[in-house]
Amino acid sequence: MRITSFMIFNQLTRSLQRNMEDFAKLNSQLASGKRIEKPSDDVIGMMRSLDYRLSINNTEQYKRNIEEANFHLQFTDKVLGSVSDSLLKLKELLSMGGNDQTDENRSFYSNQAAEWRDFLLELSNTKLRDRYIFSGYKTDQVAFSYNSSTCHYDYNGDLGEIQIPFDTGATLPSNIQGSEAFSFTLEGPLPTELPDGTPLNYGQTTDPSTGVTTITIEIGNSGDPDYDTFSISNLMDVANVMSYAWQYKDITGSDLHSDAAIREEMATHRLMALSIPLDDAGNQVLQVQAEIGTRQVHLNDQNARLDNAALNLKNALSKTEDADMEQTITEILKTETALQALRESASRLISQSLLDFLK
Amino acid sequence: MSLFGLFDIAKSAIFASQTALTVTSQNIANVNTPGFTRREALFAVAAPVALSGNLLGNGVTITGIKRYYDQFIQTQLLGQYENYGRSSALNQTLSQIEQIFNEAKNIGLAVPLTDFFNAWQELATNPEGFVQRSDLLQKANSLVLAAKQMERGITDNLESVSDSIDNIAERVNAIASEIAAINGKIVQVEAGSQVQNANDLRDQRDVLMNELATLVDFSSYEDENGSMTIMAGMRNLVSGETSNSLSTRTNEEGDKDLYLDGINITGNIKKGQLGGLISVRDTIRTNSLNGLRRLIASLIQEINMLHRSGYGLDGTTDNDFFAPLQLSTRDFSSGADMTATITDSSQLTLDEYSIQFDASGNYLVYNKQNGTLVTSGAYVSGSPISFDGIEISITGTVTSTDKFTVSPLTDVMKNFQVAISDQQKIAAASSNAALPGDNSNALRIVQLYQNSIANLGGATLSSYYGGLVSTIGSMSRAASDSLTFDDNLLSELNTKRESLSGVSLDEEAANLIRFQRSYQAGAKMIQITDELLQTLLDL
Numbered sequence: 001m002r003i004t005s006f007m008i009f010n011q012l013t014r015s016l017q018r019n020m021e022d023f024a025k026l027n028s029q030l031a032s033g034k035r036i037e038k039p040s041d042d043v044i045g046m047m048r049s050l051d052y053r054l055s056i057n058n059t060e061q062y063k064r065n066i067e068e069a070n071f072h073l074q075f076t077d078k079v080l081g082s083v084s085d086s087l088l089k090l091k092e093l094l095s096m097g098g099n100d101q102t103d104e105n106r107s108f109y110s111n112q113a114a115e116w117r118d119f120l121l122e123l124s125n126t127k128l129r130d131r132y133i134f135s136g137y138k139t140d141q142v143a144f145s146y147n148s149s150t151c152h153y154d155y156n157g158d159l160g161e162i163q164i165p166f167d168t169g170a171t172l173p174s175n176i177q178g179s180e181a182f183s184f185t186l187e188g189p190l191p192t193e194l195p196d197g198t199p200l201n202y203g204q205t206t207d208p209s210t211g212v213t214t215i216t217i218e219i220g221n222s223g224d225p226d227y228d229t230f231s232i233s234n235l236m237d238v239a240n241v242m243s244y245a246w247q248y249k250d251i252t253g254s255d256l257h258s259d260a261a262i263r264e265e266m267a268t269h270r271l272m273a274l275s276i277p278l279d280d281a282g283n284q285v286l287q288v289q290a291e292i293g294t295r296q297v298h299l300n301d302q303n304a305r306l307d308n309a310a311l312n313l314k315n316a317l318s319k320t321e322d323a324d325m326e327q328t329i330t331e332i333l334k335t336e337t338a339l340q341a342l343r344e345s346a347s348r349l350i351s352q353s354l355l356d357f358l359k
Numbered sequence: 360m361s362l363f364g365l366f367d368i369a370k371s372a373i374f375a376s377q378t379a380l381t382v383t384s385q386n387i388a389n390v391n392t393p394g395f396t397r398r399e400a401l402f403a404v405a406a407p408v409a410l411s412g413n414l415l416g417n418g419v420t421i422t423g424i425k426r427y428y429d430q431f432i433q434t435q436l437l438g439q440y441e442n443y444g445r446s447s448a449l450n451q452t453l454s455q456i457e458q459i460f461n462e463a464k465n466i467g468l469a470v471p472l473t474d475f476f477n478a479w480q481e482l483a484t485n486p487e488g489f490v491q492r493s494d495l496l497q498k499a500n501s502l503v504l505a506a507k508q509m510e511r512g513i514t515d516n517l518e519s520v521s522d523s524i525d526n527i528a529e530r531v532n533a534i535a536s537e538i539a540a541i542n543g544k545i546v547q548v549e550a551g552s553q554v555q556n557a558n559d560l561r562d563q564r565d566v567l568m569n570e571l572a573t574l575v576d577f578s579s580y581e582d583e584n585g586s587m588t589i590m591a592g593m594r595n596l597v598s599g600e601t602s603n604s605l606s607t608r609t610n611e612e613g614d615k616d617l618y619l620d621g622i623n624i625t626g627n628i629k630k631g632q633l634g635g636l637i638s639v640r641d642t643i644r645t646n647s648l649n650g651l652r653r654l655i656a657s658l659i660q661e662i663n664m665l666h667r668s669g670y671g672l673d674g675t676t677d678n679d680f681f682a683p684l685q686l687s688t689r690d691f692s693s694g695a696d697m698t699a700t701i702t703d704s705s706q707l708t709l710d711e712y713s714i715q716f717d718a719s720g721n722y723l724v725y726n727k728q729n730g731t732l733v734t735s736g737a738y739v740s741g742s743p744i745s746f747d748g749i750e751i752s753i754t755g756t757v758t759s760t761d762k763f764t765v766s767p768l769t770d771v772m773k774n775f776q777v778a779i780s781d782q783q784k785i786a787a788a789s790s791n792a793a794l795p796g797d798n799s800n801a802l803r804i805v806q807l808y809q810n811s812i813a814n815l816g817g818a819t820l821s822s823y824y825g826g827l828v829s830t831i832g833s834m835s836r837a838a839s840d841s842l843t844f845d846d847n848l849l850s851e852l853n854t855k856r857e858s859l860s861g862v863s864l865d866e867e868a869a870n871l872i873r874f875q876r877s878y879q880a881g882a883k884m885i886q887i888t889d890e891l892l893q894t895l896l897d898l
Contacts, residue, residue: 005861005862006390006862043836046829049462058473064481065480065483129485130487131487131796136793136796137795140794163798354869
């Protein structure tokens with residue numbers, strides 16, 4: 001092949017250009033630490049790294065959600081701990097304040113019960129970040145309030161479960177409804193008479209829209225002078241009935257009976273009849289706490305899993321898009337050597353011509 | 360033969376050497392001139408004279424100046440310049456579009472899109488939180504801004520493609536008129552001559568044709584007079600000493616069409632930079648631009664559908680989260696106007712439709728994307744036509760040549776904005792009774808991110824977007840690979856051409872010595888002849 005001056009120059013400039021391009025690319029990889037700097041550098045790798053990054057982003061969001069849910073559940077658990085304690089105190093009052101008490105004692109017990117009642121009401125209306133935590137979806141309303149016309153405590157919330165997403169397509173409620181924590185159902189075989197032989201009947205109905213169970217208690221035979229019936233639908237009601245019973249009164253504030261002896265008997269019966277509901281209420285609260293515990297374990301497991309997944313994803317991402325520093329530096333050295341050799345040979349090639357030798 | 364004959368031979372030798380030296384000098388002088396083909400003076404024995412039965416030599420003549428030129432290589436070069444022009448236009452434009460989707464540097468829609476859905480998750484964990492609500496609105500606005508910026512980036516590129524087409528057409532016209540002028544000169548110089556000796560003009564014309572080939576593909580042939588006829592898009596660009604002007608006109612789609620000799624030749628231009636630009640703008644429009652618009656349109660459609668079913672903190676429902684989709688229509692009719700409205704946004708396919716009328720008064724609605732007939736029937740003047748959640752009504756008289764198009768995509772970005780300004784109206788709840796703690800509608804919207812969407816061909820929002828990125832990445836990669844390939848091939852062909860036509864300084868240096876020596880020898884001959892004559896005169 002005939003070689004001309006232009007060919008030599010052209011070849012040289014192209015080689016230099018190509019070498020410089022490689023050099024620049026490697027340098028920019030070294031500077032950014034990334035192997036992929038635009039989609040066309042590696043289309044498949046780019047797609048993979050985009051996928052990884054989205055997954056990492058999702059994982060981080062789920063972790064934030066879990067943190068938030070955990071915070072709510074922990075707070076709720078604390079409140080329920082206080083509820084449980086209050087129920088124990090009420091139970092204590094019930095066992096101490098049995099028969100044959102002085103009027104002084106009775107009024108002490110009555111006051112105590114009223115205080116626990118009010119404390120329970122406060123607990124039921126706990127707020128977290130401006131939300132009533134036991135109102136279901138109706139977080140802007142107090143969960144329970146005293147209804148002065150029925151003299152009962154009413155549940156104002158609903159059955160709403162605030163579901164928190166903690167994984168793709170998986171959610172878990174972060175709240176406990178007031179009807180679940182403060183209202184309760186009686187479990188197991190129920191006694192049909194009081195320890196003194198008085199007939200006793202527990203009836204219960206659950207309102208499907210709120211989940212509140214109303215327990216109706218009948219004591220004695222219908223028609224008897226000491227026949228008594230009353231209903232409770234939550235813990236405050238229980239404490240309320242107790243508080244009034246120690247004063248021989250119904251929750252409306254009127255005397256249980258005009259006759260003092262019957263009145264006392266009826267009050268005693270009421271307190272006795274409340275013993276089982278109080279136990280079941282305590283169990284219910286414990287069950288709810290256990291349920292919270294289960295959810296927390298679930299969330300913590302998931303959190304650990306997400307941590308693990310995030311680590312794996314970050315590793316994979318780094319493997320996909322990060323430049324291998326050692327390799328890049330080696331490549332740069334190689335390119336540099338080639339560039340040097342090229343320059344040297346070029347300087348010899350273009351400096352020589354036949355004209356140099358013609359004197 | 361007289362002694363004076365010797366003078367003649369010596370003189371012819373000197374003249375020939377001088378001519379050869381001139382050619383050599385010209386070669387050396389043009390060693391760096393692009394497109395220059397090296398020349399060589401052709402020596403031949405001068406016609407001998409018969410003297411007493413013997414033929415005696417009569418010196419040397421220069422029969423011509425040869426141009427080292429290979430038409431075959433030149434033709435190949437033209438073809439390769441066309442390929443190179445196309446590849447470079449594709450590569451340049453696509454690499455710019457690629458930067459708009461450069462997720463490697465977190466430029467693009469992936470981050471704002473996930474941020475937007477993450478904000479819905481935050482809202483789901485705190486349905487009544489004002490912070491979460493205003494954060495969601497802010498993230499939604501960022502998404503809108505990012506999407507609009509991306510679209511502007513693409514449309515800016517399409518505009519610069521249009522500008523480039525204009526500029527290149529101008530350059531094509533300049534080259535064409537130069538070639539036409541050179542044609543005239545070549546014909547003049549070579550008239551009556553048997554050899555092609557207008558070497559410099561031919562070199563010039565080749566350089567111009569090479570440049571023309573990088574701009575546009577053409578076919579060419581040289582007639583017997585040496586005049587080059589050039590046809591682009593099957594129309595004459597240069598014919599003899601006249602050239603036609605390549606002009607551009609904006610078509611219905613807003614793109615530039617190329618007209619030569621009054622005929623639209625856009626479809627016939629395949630190569631050169633013009634061919635590359637014409638094909639790349641279609642690619643960008645169908646892939647990147649419409650893809651992005653379809654993604655956003657689906658997002659608007661799906662989010663709004665869910666959002667309208669939910670309830671805001673203020674108890675209102677049926678609110679759009681994003682401004683609803685609007686149809687844009689185009690009208691290719693003189694006597695009739697058309698308006699289109701969305702009657703059921705859940706049925707929208709996000710495809711474009713064209714509405715035509717046949718001679719027997721039937722309307723025909725075609726899906727422009729897949730070409731299928733959507734609906735047809737007898738057209739009753741004034742009564743609306745409904746299909747796929749769209750209702751159109753036409754006023755005026757339609758004829759069978761009338762055509763209308765309806766597109767839900769064209770104005771998507773223009774109308775893309777957050778419709779909610781009062782954060783209370785963000786519908787996290789699915790029922791009025793469950794306010795404000797109900798987050799189930801927010802959860803459904805969160806779930807949307809994972810759902811496959813029918814209007815995106817069953818892809819999820821993020822995987823569809825990933826598809827857009829990978830498409831532009833692959834196209835840009837392919838363009839850059841083919842540019843490298845074409846560049847190498849072009850360089851290979853240029854090397855081939857250089858190998859034949861290029862000037863080698865070593866060669867020319869040798870020639871210098873060679874002709875210098877022969878010149879000196881010729882001069883010596885004159886001196887000797889002179890001495891011989893002197894000898895005679897001295898007798």
